[in-house]
Amino acid sequence: MTPRTRRDVLRASALAALAVPLAACQSGYSDEPDPLAPLAEQARADADAARAVSGDLAQQVAAARTAHAQAIQAEVDRLNRPKSAVRATTPAETGMAGLRQRLATARKQAENLVATLPRYRAGLAAAVAAGCAGLQQVSDQLGPGEDPGTAATAASRVPDEAIEPLQKALAAEHAAVWVYSLVSAFLPSNFDIGVSDGSAEHQGRRDVCVRMLTAAGATPDAPEPAYLTPKPVTDAASAKTVVAAAEADAAAAWRGVLERTDDAGLRLIALRALLGSARRGTRWRQAAGESPAAVAMPGAQPS
Structure with a gap:
Protein backbone atom coordinates (compact mmCIF):
# COMPACT_ATOMS: atom_id res chain seq x y z
CA MET A 1 0.00 0.00 0.00
CA THR A 2 1.30 3.46 -0.89
CA PRO A 3 2.18 5.52 2.18
CA ARG A 4 -0.07 8.50 2.75
CA THR A 5 1.28 12.02 2.59
CA ARG A 6 0.49 14.77 5.09
CA ARG A 7 -1.75 16.33 2.44
CA ASP A 8 -3.69 13.05 2.06
CA VAL A 9 -4.20 12.81 5.81
CA LEU A 10 -5.75 16.27 6.06
CA ARG A 11 -7.27 16.71 2.59
CA ALA A 12 -10.86 16.58 3.79
CA SER A 13 -10.04 19.05 6.53
CA ALA A 14 -8.68 21.40 3.90
CA LEU A 15 -11.88 21.06 1.90
CA ALA A 16 -13.86 21.80 5.03
CA ALA A 17 -11.78 24.93 5.55
CA LEU A 18 -12.83 26.16 2.11
CA ALA A 19 -16.43 25.98 3.21
CA VAL A 20 -15.80 27.97 6.39
CA PRO A 21 -16.36 31.42 4.86
CA LEU A 22 -19.69 30.23 3.43
CA ALA A 23 -20.73 28.87 6.81
CA ALA A 24 -19.64 32.07 8.49
CA CYS A 25 -21.72 34.16 6.09
CA GLN A 26 -24.82 32.27 7.15
CA SER A 27 -24.68 33.86 10.59
CA GLY A 28 -27.60 36.22 11.12
CA TYR A 29 -27.15 39.82 12.21
CA SER A 30 -27.34 40.44 15.94
CA ASP A 31 -27.98 43.63 17.88
CA GLU A 32 -25.68 42.39 20.65
CA PRO A 33 -22.09 43.66 20.91
CA ASP A 34 -19.61 41.35 19.28
CA PRO A 35 -18.04 38.99 21.85
CA LEU A 36 -14.86 38.89 19.76
CA ALA A 37 -14.31 42.66 20.02
CA PRO A 38 -12.67 42.42 23.46
CA LEU A 39 -10.24 39.82 22.10
CA ALA A 40 -9.22 42.15 19.29
CA GLU A 41 -8.72 45.07 21.66
CA GLN A 42 -6.73 42.95 24.08
CA ALA A 43 -4.53 41.67 21.26
CA ARG A 44 -3.78 45.21 20.08
CA ALA A 45 -2.93 46.34 23.61
CA ASP A 46 -0.70 43.31 24.14
CA ALA A 47 1.12 43.93 20.85
CA ASP A 48 1.72 47.57 21.78
CA ALA A 49 3.03 46.57 25.19
CA ALA A 50 5.34 43.95 23.68
CA ARG A 51 6.77 46.41 21.17
CA ALA A 52 7.78 48.63 24.08
CA VAL A 53 9.90 45.84 25.58
CA SER A 54 13.35 45.25 24.14
CA GLY A 55 14.55 41.86 23.00
CA ASP A 56 13.65 39.20 20.44
CA LEU A 57 11.33 37.38 22.82
CA ALA A 58 9.12 40.41 23.29
CA GLN A 59 9.06 41.03 19.55
CA GLN A 60 7.85 37.48 18.96
CA VAL A 61 4.95 38.26 21.27
CA ALA A 62 4.32 41.54 19.44
CA ALA A 63 4.23 39.81 16.04
CA ALA A 64 1.91 37.04 17.18
CA ARG A 65 -0.50 39.32 19.02
CA THR A 66 -0.59 41.64 16.00
CA ALA A 67 -1.57 38.65 13.85
CA HIS A 68 -4.28 37.79 16.39
CA ALA A 69 -5.64 41.34 16.36
CA GLN A 70 -5.79 41.42 12.57
CA ALA A 71 -7.53 38.04 12.25
CA ILE A 72 -10.09 38.80 14.95
CA GLN A 73 -10.77 42.34 13.77
CA ALA A 74 -11.42 41.09 10.23
CA GLU A 75 -14.14 38.82 11.62
CA VAL A 76 -15.55 41.58 13.82
CA ASP A 77 -15.71 43.93 10.83
CA ARG A 78 -17.41 41.26 8.74
CA LEU A 79 -20.39 41.00 11.08
CA ASN A 80 -20.37 44.74 11.88
CA ARG A 81 -22.34 44.44 15.08
CA PRO A 82 -23.08 47.48 17.27
CA LYS A 83 -19.98 48.95 18.82
CA SER A 84 -19.56 49.00 22.59
CA ALA A 85 -16.95 50.36 24.95
CA VAL A 86 -14.14 47.82 25.13
CA ARG A 87 -11.19 48.13 27.46
CA ALA A 88 -8.17 45.84 27.53
CA THR A 89 -6.91 44.36 30.76
CA THR A 90 -3.64 45.94 31.89
CA PRO A 91 -1.53 43.91 34.35
CA ALA A 92 0.21 45.56 37.25
CA GLU A 93 3.57 44.19 36.09
CA THR A 94 5.57 45.68 33.24
CA GLY A 95 8.32 44.29 31.03
CA MET A 96 8.54 40.53 30.50
CA ALA A 97 6.55 39.83 33.68
CA GLY A 98 3.73 41.92 32.26
CA LEU A 99 3.86 40.09 28.93
CA ARG A 100 3.68 36.78 30.76
CA GLN A 101 0.51 37.88 32.53
CA ARG A 102 -0.93 39.30 29.33
CA LEU A 103 -0.52 35.97 27.53
CA ALA A 104 -2.19 34.08 30.37
CA THR A 105 -5.11 36.54 30.35
CA ALA A 106 -5.51 36.49 26.57
CA ARG A 107 -5.38 32.72 26.41
CA LYS A 108 -8.06 32.29 29.07
CA GLN A 109 -10.19 35.01 27.46
CA ALA A 110 -10.16 33.17 24.14
CA GLU A 111 -10.62 29.70 25.65
CA ASN A 112 -13.72 30.80 27.55
CA LEU A 113 -15.47 31.77 24.31
CA VAL A 114 -14.91 28.54 22.38
CA ALA A 115 -17.94 26.67 23.74
CA THR A 116 -20.44 29.41 22.88
CA LEU A 117 -19.39 30.85 19.51
CA PRO A 118 -20.59 29.82 16.06
CA ARG A 119 -18.37 27.18 14.48
CA TYR A 120 -15.91 29.24 12.46
CA ARG A 121 -15.55 31.75 15.26
CA ALA A 122 -14.98 28.93 17.76
CA GLY A 123 -12.08 27.74 15.61
CA LEU A 124 -10.70 31.26 15.38
CA ALA A 125 -10.86 31.83 19.15
CA ALA A 126 -9.28 28.43 19.76
CA ALA A 127 -6.43 29.27 17.38
CA VAL A 128 -5.78 32.51 19.26
CA ALA A 129 -5.75 30.63 22.57
CA ALA A 130 -3.38 28.05 21.08
CA GLY A 131 -1.13 30.81 19.75
CA CYS A 132 -0.83 32.23 23.25
CA ALA A 133 -0.24 28.74 24.66
CA GLY A 134 2.56 28.23 22.15
CA LEU A 135 4.20 31.50 23.11
CA GLN A 136 4.10 30.46 26.75
CA GLN A 137 6.34 27.52 25.85
CA VAL A 138 9.06 29.61 24.21
CA SER A 139 10.59 30.74 27.50
CA ASP A 140 10.02 30.50 31.24
CA GLN A 141 9.78 34.28 31.15
CA LEU A 142 6.48 33.88 29.30
CA GLY A 143 5.15 30.67 30.78
CA PRO A 144 5.04 27.77 30.96
CA GLY A 145 1.29 28.35 31.07
CA GLU A 146 -1.45 26.02 32.21
CA ASP A 147 -1.37 22.45 30.90
CA PRO A 148 -4.67 21.93 29.05
CA GLY A 149 -4.82 18.31 30.12
CA THR A 150 -5.64 15.35 27.93
CA ALA A 151 -8.92 14.05 26.60
CA ALA A 152 -9.09 11.10 28.96
CA THR A 153 -12.80 10.57 28.37
CA ALA A 154 -14.81 10.69 25.18
CA ALA A 155 -17.70 13.03 24.50
CA HIS A 174 -2.36 7.72 13.74
CA ALA A 175 0.29 9.59 11.76
CA ALA A 176 1.66 11.37 14.85
CA VAL A 177 2.01 8.09 16.75
CA TRP A 178 3.90 6.64 13.78
CA VAL A 179 6.17 9.70 13.54
CA TYR A 180 7.10 9.58 17.22
CA SER A 181 8.01 5.92 16.82
CA LEU A 182 10.09 6.72 13.74
CA VAL A 183 12.13 9.57 15.22
CA SER A 184 13.02 7.77 18.43
CA ALA A 185 15.89 6.05 16.61
CA PHE A 186 17.41 9.37 15.49
CA LEU A 187 17.26 11.48 18.64
CA PRO A 188 19.75 11.48 21.53
CA SER A 189 18.74 10.17 24.94
CA ASN A 190 17.96 13.64 26.34
CA PHE A 191 14.89 13.64 24.08
CA ASP A 192 13.57 10.33 25.42
CA ILE A 193 11.08 11.94 27.80
CA GLY A 194 9.78 14.32 25.14
CA VAL A 195 9.31 11.46 22.69
CA SER A 196 7.67 9.23 25.31
CA ASP A 197 5.30 11.95 26.51
CA GLY A 198 4.37 13.02 22.99
CA SER A 199 3.74 9.46 21.88
CA ALA A 200 1.58 8.77 24.92
CA GLU A 201 -0.46 11.92 24.38
CA HIS A 202 -1.20 11.06 20.77
CA GLN A 203 -1.98 7.46 21.61
CA GLY A 204 -4.48 8.73 24.16
CA ARG A 205 -6.13 11.05 21.64
CA ARG A 206 -6.20 8.25 19.08
CA ASP A 207 -7.96 5.95 21.53
CA VAL A 208 -10.52 8.63 22.41
CA CYS A 209 -11.26 9.13 18.71
CA VAL A 210 -11.76 5.40 18.27
CA ARG A 211 -14.15 5.21 21.22
CA MET A 212 -16.19 8.20 20.06
CA LEU A 213 -16.49 7.00 16.48
CA THR A 214 -17.39 3.48 17.57
CA ALA A 215 -20.05 4.79 19.95
CA ALA A 216 -21.49 6.85 17.07
CA GLY A 217 -21.84 3.73 14.95
CA ALA A 218 -18.98 4.62 12.62
CA THR A 219 -16.03 2.38 11.81
CA PRO A 220 -12.80 4.11 12.88
CA ASP A 221 -10.28 4.32 10.07
CA ALA A 222 -7.25 2.11 10.59
CA PRO A 223 -3.70 3.47 10.52
CA GLU A 224 -1.61 3.25 7.37
CA PRO A 225 1.44 0.94 7.39
CA ALA A 226 3.64 4.01 6.86
CA TYR A 227 3.43 7.73 6.15
CA LEU A 228 5.48 9.99 3.90
CA THR A 229 7.24 12.65 5.95
CA PRO A 230 7.76 16.23 4.66
CA LYS A 231 11.47 15.45 4.39
CA PRO A 232 13.48 12.26 4.86
CA VAL A 233 14.43 11.57 8.46
CA THR A 234 18.16 10.99 8.44
CA ASP A 235 19.43 12.65 11.61
CA ALA A 236 18.37 14.44 14.79
CA ALA A 237 17.74 17.76 13.03
CA SER A 238 15.37 16.30 10.45
CA ALA A 239 13.67 14.21 13.14
CA LYS A 240 12.81 17.31 15.20
CA THR A 241 11.41 19.07 12.13
CA VAL A 242 9.22 16.10 11.25
CA VAL A 243 7.80 15.87 14.77
CA ALA A 244 6.98 19.59 14.67
CA ALA A 245 5.18 19.01 11.36
CA ALA A 246 3.18 16.14 12.84
CA GLU A 247 2.06 18.39 15.69
CA ALA A 248 1.03 21.07 13.18
CA ASP A 249 -1.01 18.49 11.26
CA ALA A 250 -2.73 17.37 14.45
CA ALA A 251 -3.52 20.99 15.35
CA ALA A 252 -5.07 21.54 11.91
CA ALA A 253 -7.19 18.42 12.18
CA TRP A 254 -8.54 19.31 15.61
CA ARG A 255 -9.31 22.85 14.56
CA GLY A 256 -11.28 21.22 11.74
CA VAL A 257 -13.34 19.37 14.36
CA LEU A 258 -14.04 22.62 16.21
CA GLU A 259 -15.31 24.23 13.03
CA ARG A 260 -17.68 21.35 12.24
CA THR A 261 -19.58 20.83 15.50
CA ASP A 262 -21.70 22.67 18.06
CA ASP A 263 -21.36 19.94 20.67
CA ALA A 264 -19.77 21.43 23.81
CA GLY A 265 -18.16 18.17 24.94
CA LEU A 266 -16.53 17.53 21.59
CA ARG A 267 -15.39 21.13 21.36
CA LEU A 268 -13.64 20.80 24.72
CA ILE A 269 -11.80 17.69 23.56
CA ALA A 270 -10.78 19.40 20.32
CA LEU A 271 -9.68 22.55 22.13
CA ARG A 272 -7.48 20.59 24.53
CA ALA A 273 -5.92 18.70 21.63
CA LEU A 274 -5.27 21.91 19.70
CA LEU A 275 -3.68 23.55 22.74
CA GLY A 276 -1.59 20.47 23.43
CA SER A 277 -0.23 20.27 19.90
CA ALA A 278 0.50 24.01 19.87
CA ARG A 279 2.51 23.72 23.08
CA ARG A 280 4.35 20.57 22.07
CA GLY A 281 4.91 21.80 18.52
CA THR A 282 6.53 24.97 19.83
CA ARG A 283 9.05 22.98 21.81
CA TRP A 284 9.95 20.83 18.80
CA ARG A 285 10.21 23.83 16.49
CA GLN A 286 12.47 25.50 19.02
CA ALA A 287 14.62 22.37 19.31
CA ALA A 288 14.88 22.27 15.51
CA GLY A 289 16.03 25.89 15.43
CA GLU A 290 12.97 27.09 13.52
CA SER A 291 11.98 30.75 13.77
CA PRO A 292 9.60 31.84 15.05
CA ALA A 293 9.32 28.91 17.40
CA ALA A 294 5.67 29.64 18.20
CA VAL A 295 3.08 29.70 15.41
CA ALA A 296 0.76 32.68 15.76
CA MET A 297 -2.41 30.85 14.68
CA PRO A 298 -1.99 27.08 15.14
CA GLY A 299 -4.35 24.96 13.09
CA ALA A 300 -3.78 26.61 9.71
CA GLN A 301 -3.79 24.07 6.91
CA PRO A 302 -0.31 23.00 5.75
CA SER A 303 0.75 24.36 2.35
Whole structure:
Protein backbone atom coordinates (compact mmCIF):
# COMPACT_ATOMS: atom_id res chain seq x y z
CA MET A 1 0.00 0.00 0.00
CA THR A 2 1.30 3.46 -0.89
CA PRO A 3 2.18 5.52 2.18
CA ARG A 4 -0.07 8.50 2.75
CA THR A 5 1.28 12.02 2.59
CA ARG A 6 0.49 14.77 5.09
CA ARG A 7 -1.75 16.33 2.44
CA ASP A 8 -3.69 13.05 2.06
CA VAL A 9 -4.20 12.81 5.81
CA LEU A 10 -5.75 16.27 6.06
CA ARG A 11 -7.27 16.71 2.59
CA ALA A 12 -10.86 16.58 3.79
CA SER A 13 -10.04 19.05 6.53
CA ALA A 14 -8.68 21.40 3.90
CA LEU A 15 -11.88 21.06 1.90
CA ALA A 16 -13.86 21.80 5.03
CA ALA A 17 -11.78 24.93 5.55
CA LEU A 18 -12.83 26.16 2.11
CA ALA A 19 -16.43 25.98 3.21
CA VAL A 20 -15.80 27.97 6.39
CA PRO A 21 -16.36 31.42 4.86
CA LEU A 22 -19.69 30.23 3.43
CA ALA A 23 -20.73 28.87 6.81
CA ALA A 24 -19.64 32.07 8.49
CA CYS A 25 -21.72 34.16 6.09
CA GLN A 26 -24.82 32.27 7.15
CA SER A 27 -24.68 33.86 10.59
CA GLY A 28 -27.60 36.22 11.12
CA TYR A 29 -27.15 39.82 12.21
CA SER A 30 -27.34 40.44 15.94
CA ASP A 31 -27.98 43.63 17.88
CA GLU A 32 -25.68 42.39 20.65
CA PRO A 33 -22.09 43.66 20.91
CA ASP A 34 -19.61 41.35 19.28
CA PRO A 35 -18.04 38.99 21.85
CA LEU A 36 -14.86 38.89 19.76
CA ALA A 37 -14.31 42.66 20.02
CA PRO A 38 -12.67 42.42 23.46
CA LEU A 39 -10.24 39.82 22.10
CA ALA A 40 -9.22 42.15 19.29
CA GLU A 41 -8.72 45.07 21.66
CA GLN A 42 -6.73 42.95 24.08
CA ALA A 43 -4.53 41.67 21.26
CA ARG A 44 -3.78 45.21 20.08
CA ALA A 45 -2.93 46.34 23.61
CA ASP A 46 -0.70 43.31 24.14
CA ALA A 47 1.12 43.93 20.85
CA ASP A 48 1.72 47.57 21.78
CA ALA A 49 3.03 46.57 25.19
CA ALA A 50 5.34 43.95 23.68
CA ARG A 51 6.77 46.41 21.17
CA ALA A 52 7.78 48.63 24.08
CA VAL A 53 9.90 45.84 25.58
CA SER A 54 13.35 45.25 24.14
CA GLY A 55 14.55 41.86 23.00
CA ASP A 56 13.65 39.20 20.44
CA LEU A 57 11.33 37.38 22.82
CA ALA A 58 9.12 40.41 23.29
CA GLN A 59 9.06 41.03 19.55
CA GLN A 60 7.85 37.48 18.96
CA VAL A 61 4.95 38.26 21.27
CA ALA A 62 4.32 41.54 19.44
CA ALA A 63 4.23 39.81 16.04
CA ALA A 64 1.91 37.04 17.18
CA ARG A 65 -0.50 39.32 19.02
CA THR A 66 -0.59 41.64 16.00
CA ALA A 67 -1.57 38.65 13.85
CA HIS A 68 -4.28 37.79 16.39
CA ALA A 69 -5.64 41.34 16.36
CA GLN A 70 -5.79 41.42 12.57
CA ALA A 71 -7.53 38.04 12.25
CA ILE A 72 -10.09 38.80 14.95
CA GLN A 73 -10.77 42.34 13.77
CA ALA A 74 -11.42 41.09 10.23
CA GLU A 75 -14.14 38.82 11.62
CA VAL A 76 -15.55 41.58 13.82
CA ASP A 77 -15.71 43.93 10.83
CA ARG A 78 -17.41 41.26 8.74
CA LEU A 79 -20.39 41.00 11.08
CA ASN A 80 -20.37 44.74 11.88
CA ARG A 81 -22.34 44.44 15.08
CA PRO A 82 -23.08 47.48 17.27
CA LYS A 83 -19.98 48.95 18.82
CA SER A 84 -19.56 49.00 22.59
CA ALA A 85 -16.95 50.36 24.95
CA VAL A 86 -14.14 47.82 25.13
CA ARG A 87 -11.19 48.13 27.46
CA ALA A 88 -8.17 45.84 27.53
CA THR A 89 -6.91 44.36 30.76
CA THR A 90 -3.64 45.94 31.89
CA PRO A 91 -1.53 43.91 34.35
CA ALA A 92 0.21 45.56 37.25
CA GLU A 93 3.57 44.19 36.09
CA THR A 94 5.57 45.68 33.24
CA GLY A 95 8.32 44.29 31.03
CA MET A 96 8.54 40.53 30.50
CA ALA A 97 6.55 39.83 33.68
CA GLY A 98 3.73 41.92 32.26
CA LEU A 99 3.86 40.09 28.93
CA ARG A 100 3.68 36.78 30.76
CA GLN A 101 0.51 37.88 32.53
CA ARG A 102 -0.93 39.30 29.33
CA LEU A 103 -0.52 35.97 27.53
CA ALA A 104 -2.19 34.08 30.37
CA THR A 105 -5.11 36.54 30.35
CA ALA A 106 -5.51 36.49 26.57
CA ARG A 107 -5.38 32.72 26.41
CA LYS A 108 -8.06 32.29 29.07
CA GLN A 109 -10.19 35.01 27.46
CA ALA A 110 -10.16 33.17 24.14
CA GLU A 111 -10.62 29.70 25.65
CA ASN A 112 -13.72 30.80 27.55
CA LEU A 113 -15.47 31.77 24.31
CA VAL A 114 -14.91 28.54 22.38
CA ALA A 115 -17.94 26.67 23.74
CA THR A 116 -20.44 29.41 22.88
CA LEU A 117 -19.39 30.85 19.51
CA PRO A 118 -20.59 29.82 16.06
CA ARG A 119 -18.37 27.18 14.48
CA TYR A 120 -15.91 29.24 12.46
CA ARG A 121 -15.55 31.75 15.26
CA ALA A 122 -14.98 28.93 17.76
CA GLY A 123 -12.08 27.74 15.61
CA LEU A 124 -10.70 31.26 15.38
CA ALA A 125 -10.86 31.83 19.15
CA ALA A 126 -9.28 28.43 19.76
CA ALA A 127 -6.43 29.27 17.38
CA VAL A 128 -5.78 32.51 19.26
CA ALA A 129 -5.75 30.63 22.57
CA ALA A 130 -3.38 28.05 21.08
CA GLY A 131 -1.13 30.81 19.75
CA CYS A 132 -0.83 32.23 23.25
CA ALA A 133 -0.24 28.74 24.66
CA GLY A 134 2.56 28.23 22.15
CA LEU A 135 4.20 31.50 23.11
CA GLN A 136 4.10 30.46 26.75
CA GLN A 137 6.34 27.52 25.85
CA VAL A 138 9.06 29.61 24.21
CA SER A 139 10.59 30.74 27.50
CA ASP A 140 10.02 30.50 31.24
CA GLN A 141 9.78 34.28 31.15
CA LEU A 142 6.48 33.88 29.30
CA GLY A 143 5.15 30.67 30.78
CA PRO A 144 5.04 27.77 30.96
CA GLY A 145 1.29 28.35 31.07
CA GLU A 146 -1.45 26.02 32.21
CA ASP A 147 -1.37 22.45 30.90
CA PRO A 148 -4.67 21.93 29.05
CA GLY A 149 -4.82 18.31 30.12
CA THR A 150 -5.64 15.35 27.93
CA ALA A 151 -8.92 14.05 26.60
CA ALA A 152 -9.09 11.10 28.96
CA THR A 153 -12.80 10.57 28.37
CA ALA A 154 -14.81 10.69 25.18
CA ALA A 155 -17.70 13.03 24.50
CA SER A 156 -21.08 11.57 25.39
CA ARG A 157 -22.19 11.72 21.76
CA VAL A 158 -20.80 12.58 18.35
CA PRO A 159 -23.11 14.52 16.02
CA ASP A 160 -23.35 13.10 12.52
CA GLU A 161 -21.70 16.16 10.99
CA ALA A 162 -18.66 15.69 13.21
CA ILE A 163 -17.90 12.10 12.16
CA GLU A 164 -15.94 13.05 9.04
CA PRO A 165 -13.69 15.66 10.74
CA LEU A 166 -13.22 13.30 13.67
CA GLN A 167 -12.01 10.63 11.24
CA LYS A 168 -9.49 13.19 9.95
CA ALA A 169 -8.37 13.90 13.50
CA LEU A 170 -7.96 10.16 14.01
CA ALA A 171 -5.86 9.97 10.83
CA ALA A 172 -3.63 12.77 12.11
CA GLU A 173 -3.25 11.01 15.45
CA HIS A 174 -2.36 7.72 13.74
CA ALA A 175 0.29 9.59 11.76
CA ALA A 176 1.66 11.37 14.85
CA VAL A 177 2.01 8.09 16.75
CA TRP A 178 3.90 6.64 13.78
CA VAL A 179 6.17 9.70 13.54
CA TYR A 180 7.10 9.58 17.22
CA SER A 181 8.01 5.92 16.82
CA LEU A 182 10.09 6.72 13.74
CA VAL A 183 12.13 9.57 15.22
CA SER A 184 13.02 7.77 18.43
CA ALA A 185 15.89 6.05 16.61
CA PHE A 186 17.41 9.37 15.49
CA LEU A 187 17.26 11.48 18.64
CA PRO A 188 19.75 11.48 21.53
CA SER A 189 18.74 10.17 24.94
CA ASN A 190 17.96 13.64 26.34
CA PHE A 191 14.89 13.64 24.08
CA ASP A 192 13.57 10.33 25.42
CA ILE A 193 11.08 11.94 27.80
CA GLY A 194 9.78 14.32 25.14
CA VAL A 195 9.31 11.46 22.69
CA SER A 196 7.67 9.23 25.31
CA ASP A 197 5.30 11.95 26.51
CA GLY A 198 4.37 13.02 22.99
CA SER A 199 3.74 9.46 21.88
CA ALA A 200 1.58 8.77 24.92
CA GLU A 201 -0.46 11.92 24.38
CA HIS A 202 -1.20 11.06 20.77
CA GLN A 203 -1.98 7.46 21.61
CA GLY A 204 -4.48 8.73 24.16
CA ARG A 205 -6.13 11.05 21.64
CA ARG A 206 -6.20 8.25 19.08
CA ASP A 207 -7.96 5.95 21.53
CA VAL A 208 -10.52 8.63 22.41
CA CYS A 209 -11.26 9.13 18.71
CA VAL A 210 -11.76 5.40 18.27
CA ARG A 211 -14.15 5.21 21.22
CA MET A 212 -16.19 8.20 20.06
CA LEU A 213 -16.49 7.00 16.48
CA THR A 214 -17.39 3.48 17.57
CA ALA A 215 -20.05 4.79 19.95
CA ALA A 216 -21.49 6.85 17.07
CA GLY A 217 -21.84 3.73 14.95
CA ALA A 218 -18.98 4.62 12.62
CA THR A 219 -16.03 2.38 11.81
CA PRO A 220 -12.80 4.11 12.88
CA ASP A 221 -10.28 4.32 10.07
CA ALA A 222 -7.25 2.11 10.59
CA PRO A 223 -3.70 3.47 10.52
CA GLU A 224 -1.61 3.25 7.37
CA PRO A 225 1.44 0.94 7.39
CA ALA A 226 3.64 4.01 6.86
CA TYR A 227 3.43 7.73 6.15
CA LEU A 228 5.48 9.99 3.90
CA THR A 229 7.24 12.65 5.95
CA PRO A 230 7.76 16.23 4.66
CA LYS A 231 11.47 15.45 4.39
CA PRO A 232 13.48 12.26 4.86
CA VAL A 233 14.43 11.57 8.46
CA THR A 234 18.16 10.99 8.44
CA ASP A 235 19.43 12.65 11.61
CA ALA A 236 18.37 14.44 14.79
CA ALA A 237 17.74 17.76 13.03
CA SER A 238 15.37 16.30 10.45
CA ALA A 239 13.67 14.21 13.14
CA LYS A 240 12.81 17.31 15.20
CA THR A 241 11.41 19.07 12.13
CA VAL A 242 9.22 16.10 11.25
CA VAL A 243 7.80 15.87 14.77
CA ALA A 244 6.98 19.59 14.67
CA ALA A 245 5.18 19.01 11.36
CA ALA A 246 3.18 16.14 12.84
CA GLU A 247 2.06 18.39 15.69
CA ALA A 248 1.03 21.07 13.18
CA ASP A 249 -1.01 18.49 11.26
CA ALA A 250 -2.73 17.37 14.45
CA ALA A 251 -3.52 20.99 15.35
CA ALA A 252 -5.07 21.54 11.91
CA ALA A 253 -7.19 18.42 12.18
CA TRP A 254 -8.54 19.31 15.61
CA ARG A 255 -9.31 22.85 14.56
CA GLY A 256 -11.28 21.22 11.74
CA VAL A 257 -13.34 19.37 14.36
CA LEU A 258 -14.04 22.62 16.21
CA GLU A 259 -15.31 24.23 13.03
CA ARG A 260 -17.68 21.35 12.24
CA THR A 261 -19.58 20.83 15.50
CA ASP A 262 -21.70 22.67 18.06
CA ASP A 263 -21.36 19.94 20.67
CA ALA A 264 -19.77 21.43 23.81
CA GLY A 265 -18.16 18.17 24.94
CA LEU A 266 -16.53 17.53 21.59
CA ARG A 267 -15.39 21.13 21.36
CA LEU A 268 -13.64 20.80 24.72
CA ILE A 269 -11.80 17.69 23.56
CA ALA A 270 -10.78 19.40 20.32
CA LEU A 271 -9.68 22.55 22.13
CA ARG A 272 -7.48 20.59 24.53
CA ALA A 273 -5.92 18.70 21.63
CA LEU A 274 -5.27 21.91 19.70
CA LEU A 275 -3.68 23.55 22.74
CA GLY A 276 -1.59 20.47 23.43
CA SER A 277 -0.23 20.27 19.90
CA ALA A 278 0.50 24.01 19.87
CA ARG A 279 2.51 23.72 23.08
CA ARG A 280 4.35 20.57 22.07
CA GLY A 281 4.91 21.80 18.52
CA THR A 282 6.53 24.97 19.83
CA ARG A 283 9.05 22.98 21.81
CA TRP A 284 9.95 20.83 18.80
CA ARG A 285 10.21 23.83 16.49
CA GLN A 286 12.47 25.50 19.02
CA ALA A 287 14.62 22.37 19.31
CA ALA A 288 14.88 22.27 15.51
CA GLY A 289 16.03 25.89 15.43
CA GLU A 290 12.97 27.09 13.52
CA SER A 291 11.98 30.75 13.77
CA PRO A 292 9.60 31.84 15.05
CA ALA A 293 9.32 28.91 17.40
CA ALA A 294 5.67 29.64 18.20
CA VAL A 295 3.08 29.70 15.41
CA ALA A 296 0.76 32.68 15.76
CA MET A 297 -2.41 30.85 14.68
CA PRO A 298 -1.99 27.08 15.14
CA GLY A 299 -4.35 24.96 13.09
CA ALA A 300 -3.78 26.61 9.71
CA GLN A 301 -3.79 24.07 6.91
CA PRO A 302 -0.31 23.00 5.75
CA SER A 303 0.75 24.36 2.35
